[in-house]
Amino acid sequence: MTSEPIIQVRNLHKWYSGVHALKGVTLDFHRNETVGLVGDNGAGKSTLINILSGTQAPTEGEIFFEGRKVSFKGPADAMEAGIETIYQYNSMVPTMSIARNMFIGREPLKWSIGGVGILDTKKMAEESVQAIADVDLHLRSPDALVGELSGGQRQGVAIARAMHFKSKVMILDEPTNHLAVKETQKVLGFVKSLKELGIPGIFISHNIHHVFECCDRMVAMARGEVVLDKRVEDTSMDEILDVL
Numbered sequence: 611m612t613s614e615p616i617i618q619v620r621n622l623h624k625w626y627s628g629v630h631a632l633k634g635v636t637l638d639f640h641r642n643e644t645v646g647l648v649g650d651n652g653a654g655k656s657t658l659i660n661i662l663s664g665t666q667a668p669t670e671g672e673i674f675f676e677g678r679k680v681s682f683k684g685p686a687d688a689m690e691a692g693i694e695t696i697y698q699y700n701s702m703v704p705t706m707s708i709a710r711n712m713f714i715g716r717e718p719l720k721w722s723i724g725g726v727g728i729l730d731t732k733k734m735a736e737e738s739v740q741a742i743a744d745v746d747l748h749l750r751s752p753d754a755l756v757g758e759l760s761g762g763q764r765q766g767v768a769i770a771r772a773m774h775f776k777s778k779v780m781i782l783d784e785p786t787n788h789l790a791v792k793e794t795q796k797v798l799g800f801v802k803s804l805k806e807l808g809i810p811g812i813f814i815s816h817n818i819h820h821v822f823e824c825c826d827r828m829v830a831m832a833r834g835e836v837v838l839d840k841r842v843e844d845t846s847m848d849e850i851l852d853v854l
């Protein structure tokens with residue numbers, strides 16, 4: 611166990627033409643900690659996450675991952691490093707099966723000749739069943755299409771995928787938006803279980819109650835800046851609402 615932060619963000623700026631969306635954000639994310647990121651619409655939360663997950667480049671500033679400076683050229687680079695991001699509408703293909711979605715971009719091959727391979731569908735099905743059981747999600751079959759799942763079940767598959775491939779950090783950007791109450795509870799349960807699995811998490815939600823329920827630390831952003839950064843036990847709803 612090392613005390614070095616898993617992610618260090620240093621003086622991050624992002625301009626979108628005339629909009630200064632991030633104004634010098636400096637933050638550490640530690641191992642064995644789930645951080646809640648809160649703030650009003652437009653505060654810069656998604657911009658920060660998009661930079662950490664490789665979908666956008668910063669205008670200025672640095673990111674260190676496990677102590678090494680990184681500059682992700684795209685989401686594949688961040689995934690390769692071990693940063694898995696789950697969005698409100700996650701990156702699954704509705705017309706493909708659960709098993710295929712679990713292995714998007716990482717398909718196991720039975721054999722391959724000159725780069726042309728045959729998918730190992732048996733291995734995909736078996737590992738999917740195991741991964742889904744591991745997150746306590748009960749689904750009929752790995753062959754069911756993702757398009758037939760509820761929103762909460764889809765988030766469950768995305769989380770199972772992240773766990774199966776041993777992500778080093780899991781980022782969830784508003785994963786409960788548009789979910790029913792029961793489904794939301796299920797997703798909050800997944801977020802809580804990250805700690806038991808030893809996966810550091812960054813959980814973004816506009817619902818501060820949810821963040822209090824499943825995070826160790828609160829980071830509040832307003833107008834592109836970090837305005838509060840405290841352990842949950844050292845802050846309160848009132849204090850957070852006050853700084854937003």
Ligand SMILES: Nc1ncnc2c1ncn2[C@@H]1O[C@H](COP(=O)(O)OP(=O)(O)O)[C@@H](O)[C@H]1O
Nearest residue numbers: 626629631649650651652653654655656657658
């Ligand atoms: N792709 C983009 N192009 C232009 N402006 C953007 C883009 N993404 C975000 N912004 C602007 O950057 C600011 C921060 O947005 P965002 O990071 O999405 O905030 P949050 O996730 O906290 O709601 C807002 O003013 C938003 O309009």
Ligand SMILES: [Mg+2]
Nearest residue numbers: 655656657783
């Ligand atoms: Mg956002």
